[in-house]
């Protein structure tokens with residue numbers, strides 16, 4: 001099921017990546033019973049609306065001609081791990097990933113997933129505002145908050161680019177990627193190059 005959904009959306013994953021996504025989904029469902037990490041509970045919907053949606057960022061990186069190899073990537077307000085954890089499963093050691101999350105029970109889940117899946121990323125359990133300026137090459141987020149509040153904070157953290165996943169909404173005045181895959185239609189990712 002997981003493999004087919006990724007495939008029809010244009011992502012060819014290895015058996016090992018499919019296995020990691022499967023384990024991640026099981027843990028998400030298990031922890032959700034107690035910690036309410038996501039409102040989405042149906043497996044197919046978890047794959048589409050969390051996993052595939054997170055990987056649409058990779059399509060935007062490609063559209064913008066961005067090679068992420070060797071880059072430090074930060075997912076701010078990662079929650080249950082989106083989009084950061086799917087990106088790590090997809091890119092593996094090519095990216096150096098940090099997840100920033102201010103709620104400790106969510107941090108505990110992200111640490112647990114890291115150990116369970118054997119992934120190499122860092123979890124910073126704090127508010128992004130507490131981090132130093134220019135800490136990461138690329139800063140990404142999904143469902144973090146109002147643009148006027150988050151844009152200055154994200155730009156401050158990044159050295160190169162900020163990507164903000166907006167879904168169906170396209171605010172005026174931003175560069176963007178428009179994503180269209182089999183399951184994800186007309187979804188927007190804002191692209192903010194850091195201007196020095």
Ligand SMILES: C[S@@+](CC[C@H](N)C(=O)[O-])C[C@H]1O[C@@H](n2cnc3c(N)ncnc32)[C@H](O)[C@@H]1O
Pocket residue numbers: 076077078079080081082083100101102103106126127128129141142143144145
């Ligand atoms: C609506 S959830 C989205 C979670 C995930 N990005 C997703 O798309 O499923 C927003 C998350 O951001 C975290 N958050 C909000 N503001 C933050 C900040 N300034 N620094 C760190 N985490 C923050 C919240 O605790 C919450 O887990």
